Amino acid sequence: MSHSPQRRSPPDIAAGRVSADGLRANFSDLHPPLTAHEAVVEADRCYFCYDAPCVQACPTGIDIPLFIRQIQTGLPQSAAETIFEANILGGMCARVCPTETLCEEVCVREVAEGKPVKIGELQRHATDRLIETGEHPFERAPETGRRVAVVGAGPAGLSCAHRLAVNGHAVTLFDARDKLGGLNEYGIAAYKATEEFARREVEFVLSIGGIEVRTGTALGRDIHLGDLVRDYDGVFLGLGLGAVNALAAEGADHGESRDAVAWIADLRQTRDLAELPIGRRVVVIGGGMTAIDAAIQAKALGAEEVTIAYRRGQEAMNASAYEQELAQTRGVTIRTNLQPRRVVVEDGSVRAIELERTRLDADGRLAATGEIVTIEADQVFKAIGQAFVPEGCSGGEGEGLALEGGRIRVDASRRTSRAGIWAGGDCVAGGEDLTVTAVEDGKIAANDIHAALSAGQQQAAE
Structure with a gap:
């Protein structure tokens, strides 16, 4: 049974929906940086566990109790050096790592009180301070000739x-x-x-x-x-994922049915966000971080209605519960058990998207129910995963x-x-498609390349 409206309003895609002040507010820091006092107060909450579970949960193995102790004792630059020794991109990871499912999830404070130490924000505090000095914490070894x-x-x-x-x-x-x-x-x-x-x-x-x-x-x-x-003397490939999965739905190749990854890239490279057009009604297909990021930013640009449609239940979404809640608190609607069937195009413009309700059968497999739901849309963003080329x-x-x-x-x-x-990184089998795991792949590979080249030099010398 279709729930399609009898009359659809015309498509409405425009730039400048939000004032300059509104855009600055909407795209401001997700977590404003801690002040020096706030960082010390937060560091005081750490139990400095021996055999700390947070370290075990960090893909790059940062010595978290040590760097927090260094912040606590007034040595943020030393803390940054501890972080960078394990993760040279510790500044970005402090911003984008899903700490709520990694280090902070296993923090003893989280387990006991439901309020973990803000490890990610403390990491950002330390790394930002060192990067702002313009100094590099390490020195190169003598040239090897390799x-x-x-x-x-x-x-x-x-x-x-x-x-x-x-x-x-x-x-x-x-x-x-x-x-x-x-x-x-x-x-x-x-x-x-x-x-x-x-x-x-x-x-x-x-x-x-x-x-x-x-x-x-x-x-x-x-x-x-x-x-x-x-x-x-050696080659490392960190090629990432250069293709996007195709959306198996009629009309999915329309110009306003866009790849979310490419749209986010355009947004990131746009000099003036006020010039970026956005629909009044936007639907994002997918359940991962890209879907969340696209939906929140569409809302931030001024879209009035933003809906994430995911084919399984909300508990099966790849985006963490924290990220899902972030989207919902910013006005995004998450609708589940809906898989796309057709992007409705009339008079050359996207007007809606038809989706079919799904359910899990007795064997736990996804099954279509035949019931069609129609959501009005001016734009559709596809965030259904990427593939290696x-x-x-x-x-x-x-x-x-x-x-x-x-x-x-x-x-x-x-x-x-x-x-x-x-x-290493997203291009290798078994990867987790996370910045932090890609950093660890590069580190592991570099250590092995260095060992191989050093062994080769030793053999040549003998």
């Missing part, structure tokens, strides 16, 4: 390049885009990384020295894997890399199936 190519300047590539440079290797960092940072630059919600923090963090990472940057250079187009293996990884004799589940297969050291090539 050269490593790092393809992809997202979190994995930046992490790998930095650690290799610290160890004295010469790094060439390639990226297909004009700006470095990957999803930190193009894919993070604007209210999570304000004041061009992604750019400033990249500058901080590169300030170690020994890293040559080549932008606008794509693997498979401008550079080729075989050539990199020939010309460099193995461009340049499989072509050419002897250049192929083994894939697993559509992504690059690696071992525990992040070695691929081909000698001399490592990989």
Whole structure:
């Protein structure tokens, strides 16, 4: 049975729905930085646990009790050095990590009182203070004479390049885009990384020295894997996910039925948010972080009605309960057990989206019910996941890399199936599609590359 309205209002997509002051407020810091006094007071709440569960929950293994103790004792710069030793992108991770499901979820204060220590905000307090000094906490080791190519300047590539440079290797960092940072630059919600923090963090990472940057250079187009293996002593691939999953619904390719990842990238690169058009009624398809980010930012730009439609129950959404609540408190409606069937296009414009109700059958599998629900919409954003594009990884004799589940297969050291090539981040099988896990992949790979190159030098000397 259809619940389609008899008359649909005309599409309404426009820029400038919100005043300049309103936009500044809507896109201001999600968590304003702690003052020095607030940071010390919050640090005092930490129990400084021996064998702390928060450390075990951190993918990069930051010594959390130590850096909080350093803040407590008035040594924020030392705290930042502790963080950066484990995670050179600790500033961005402090902003975007799902701490509510990682370190803070297992905090003893959370377990006992339901109010964890604000680990993420304390981490930001320390890292921001050091980055603002313009100083780099580490020094490069003497030049080794070895050269490593790092393809992809997202979190994995930046992490790998930095650690290799610290160890004295010469790094060439390639990226297909004009700006470095990957999803930190193009894919993070604007209210999570304000004041061009992604750019400033990249500058901080590169300030170690020994890293040559080549932008606008794509693997498979401008550079080729075989050539990199020939010309460099090691290769790391941090390629990310270059494609988006297709929405299997009639009309899904209409111009106002957009990929949410690309739309967020446009928003992040827009100089004046007042010039970015948004619909009065927006529907976002998906249940992950990208869906949440797109929905909240559509609302922040002035959309009156923003609905997230997800095909399963709310408990199955990939976005954390905290992020779901954040969306709802900002005026986003979350509707579940709805899967898209048709984007309704009339007179060349999107007017609505038809969705079918779903349920779980006796075996726990998703099943369609046949009941159709129609939601009026001027714009539809698709946030249903991304896919790896193995461009340049499989072509050419002897250049192929083994894939697993559509992504690059690696071992525990992040070695691929081909000698001399490592990989990490979202492009590898088994990844969690988190900034912090990508950073850890880059770190693990860099340590293994350094060990391999050092062993090779030792053998040559003998």
